[in-house]
Amino acid sequence: MSHETKGLAPILEAEHITKRFGRITALEDVSMRVHASEILCVLGDNGAGKSTLIKTLSGVHPPDEGRLLVDGEPVRFSSPRDALARGIATVYQDLAMVPMLSVVRNFFLGAEPTRGVGPLRRLDLREGEVVVRAELQRMGIELRDLSVPVSALSGGQRQALAIARAIHFGARVLVLDEPTSALGVKQAGIVLRYVMEARTRGCGVILITHNPHHAHMVGDRFTLLNRGRCEGTFAKADITRDELIRRMAGGEELEQLQHELRAS
Amino acid sequence: MSARTWLARPELGVVAAVVAAWLFFAVTAGDSGFLTLSGTASYLAIAAELGILAAPVALLMIAGEFDLSVGSTMAASGMTVALCTTELGWPLWGGIAAAAALSACVGLVNGLIVTRTRLPSFIVTLGTLFILAGGTIGTTRLLTGRTQVGGLEDAGGFGAAQKLFAGQIGPFSITLLWWVGLTALATWVLVRTRPGNWIFAVGGAPDAARRLGIPVDRVKIVLFMTTALAACLVATFQTVQFRGTDVLRGTGKELEAILAAVLGGTLLTGGRGSVVGAACGALLFGMVQQGIVFSGVDSDWYKVFLGAVLILAVLLNSSVQTRAAEARR
Numbered sequence: 077m078s079h080e081t082k083g084l085a086p087i088l089e090a091e092h093i094t095k096r097f098g099r100i101t102a103l104e105d106v107s108m109r110v111h112a113s114e115i116l117c118v119l120g121d122n123g124a125g126k127s128t129l130i131k132t133l134s135g136v137h138p139p140d141e142g143r144l145l146v147d148g149e150p151v152r153f154s155s156p157r158d159a160l161a162r163g164i165a166t167v168y169q170d171l172a173m174v175p176m177l178s179v180v181r182n183f184f185l186g187a188e189p190t191r192g193v194g195p196l197r198r199l200d201l202r203e204g205e206v207v208v209r210a211e212l213q214r215m216g217i218e219l220r221d222l223s224v225p226v227s228a229l230s231g232g233q234r235q236a237l238a239i240a241r242a243i244h245f246g247a248r249v250l251v252l253d254e255p256t257s258a259l260g261v262k263q264a265g266i267v268l269r270y271v272m273e274a275r276t277r278g279c280g281v282i283l284i285t286h287n288p289h290h291a292h293m294v295g296d297r298f299t300l301l302n303r304g305r306c307e308g309t310f311a312k313a314d315i316t317r318d319e320l321i322r323r324m325a326g327g328e329e330l331e332q333l334q335h336e337l338r339a340s
Numbered sequence: 341m342s343a344r345t346w347l348a349r350p351e352l353g354v355v356a357a358v359v360a361a362w363l364f365f366a367v368t369a370g371d372s373g374f375l376t377l378s379g380t381a382s383y384l385a386i387a388a389e390l391g392i393l394a395a396p397v398a399l400l401m402i403a404g405e406f407d408l409s410v411g412s413t414m415a416a417s418g419m420t421v422a423l424c425t426t427e428l429g430w431p432l433w434g435g436i437a438a439a440a441a442l443s444a445c446v447g448l449v450n451g452l453i454v455t456r457t458r459l460p461s462f463i464v465t466l467g468t469l470f471i472l473a474g475g476t477i478g479t480t481r482l483l484t485g486r487t488q489v490g491g492l493e494d495a496g497g498f499g500a501a502q503k504l505f506a507g508q509i510g511p512f513s514i515t516l517l518w519w520v521g522l523t524a525l526a527t528w529v530l531v532r533t534r535p536g537n538w539i540f541a542v543g544g545a546p547d548a549a550r551r552l553g554i555p556v557d558r559v560k561i562v563l564f565m566t567t568a569l570a571a572c573l574v575a576t577f578q579t580v581q582f583r584g585t586d587v588l589r590g591t592g593k594e595l596e597a598i599l600a601a602v603l604g605g606t607l608l609t610g611g612r613g614s615v616v617g618a619a620c621g622a623l624l625f626g627m628v629q630q631g632i633v634f635s636g637v638d639s640d641w642y643k644v645f646l647g648a649v650l651i652l653a654v655l656l657n658s659s660v661q662t663r664a665a666e667a668r669r
Contacts, residue, residue, distance in 0.1 A: 186549070
């Protein structure tokens with residue numbers, strides 16, 4: 077399964093990105109790229125620079141050094157709206173949803189379909205329901221009642237709704253911020269299925285996670301981030317799950333700890 | 341809609357309370373006039389004025405903000421109408437236009453300060469409450485030497501204004517029509533338009549709303565202006581009806597409006613609520629205030645009753661909501 081299609085530029089590429097906050101270097105010389113129909117997992121522990129990376133990719137922080145390329149063309153995002161306009165959509169952990177609003181209303185929040193003109197312009201919720209139902213079906217989700225508040229959905233369904241929304245509004249690259257972190261095993265599995273569904277539909281996915289088990293299940297390539305630096309990128313064929321876990325956990329340090337625990 | 345959806349409606353508590361209050365007074369005060377047409381008209385008139393304030397106050401609270409300056413905006417705009425006509429000799433409509441302009445400015449300033457400084461609106465509008473109340477007393481005393489201004493009936497255009505703002509339809513006050521109309525309009529805006537969707541988002545998840553490109557600040561500013569204009573409208577009703585006004589008119593109305601909105605299921609923290617609920621809250625308020633009079637109890641006690649009903653209604657609302665939310669899982 078090679079997604080490194082020759083001659084096709086990656087949708088999104090980061091080249092030698094460095095980002096500092098005062099005297100703290102959050103990211104140093106980080107490079108990565110994602111193609112269409114590919115899942116790139118960015119793995120890192122707390123403080124590895126994952127959130128800074130997300131914010132740089134999504135247009136919140138411009139990088140101090142290095143550059144971003146979309147379709148092989150250098151770009152400079154001055155806001156998340158800029159990034160979104162180029163098809164880079166970020167799904168944050170809060171999912172940008174209003175818990176007490178219905179599924180349909182959340183789906184279209186800020187971009188509501190309307191009918192009528194002038195002062196009689198009003199929401200077209202019926203049209204909205206048709207669209208949402210179709211989009212959710214393409215993700216393989218069946219919701220009986222789309223007028224229930226989002227707070228009534230399961231964590232996995234909510235995540236799926238956010239992904240479906242991003243794709244519907246033109247995402248070509250999905251940046252997912254720890255989509256499985258707050259979920260139980262079963263719900264996390266459901267979410268990973270939707271992530272793969274997004275790949276099938278042609279999206280480039282950047283899955284940011286600290287969970288090597290989840291990453292290895294769905295990822296095509298893996299970039300390891302440690303203290304703001306890239307510790308290498310591996311294709312799935314080149315790295316086993318155990319190796320990924322070992323590198324993630326700081327390898328030798330963990331083995332050391334295991335020895336100490338056993339000794340005591 | 342399933343039974344469970346109905347149980348989760350924010351208005352449920354207040355509708356139950358309205359029915360209970362009506363039954364209670366029908367039994368205890370039914371033979372002393374509560375059930376007559378004029379008795380009904382008397383509490384509907386109180387509910388109408390409060391309801392017109394409570395509708396925009398509910399919208400503002402759903403968007404996550406408070407407006408405590410409603411009462412003193414009433415005093416200021418009522419006095420503007422009165423002073424423009426009696427002191428400056430303007431026709432009544434000129435005075436009303438001036439009052440509307442003044443209150444729109446008050447709302448704009450409230451909104452700008454809240455959105456620019458990110459200070460809690462509770463504090464900002466508490467400040468404007470005092471500034472407007474003091475300014476109204478100061479200006480009125482400076483110009484007239486008194487704190488009450490009357491004699492509006494001599495102003496040009498009074499007849500037409502009286503029909504529109506203080507007329508009667510049979511035993512009922514015309515303000516009832518205003519109330520129903522404005523409640524319907526506000527409900528439509530809230531549940532059927534894009535800005536309505538934004539109001540929920542602004543109060544329920546402000547960061548998300550901003551990220552999705554919703555003009556959060558503009559929504560809030562427009563809502564602050566709407567509450568101020570509603571205060572001006574109610575002040576105009578009263579000023580025309582009494583042919584004059586007092587610097588203290590409207591005192592405490594801001595809390596009554598919040599009470600009506602909360603009785604109606606609007607969350608203090610924003611993100612949830614209903615205009616119809618706020619209207620029912622106002623209706624409950626009027627019913628209790630007049631019902632106590634009809635039942636022969638000293639009317640000084642009605643606030644005790646209202647406060648207790650407030651706490652009960654909110655308790656009922658939150659417990660039903662919790663159960664409805666659990667049932668879904």
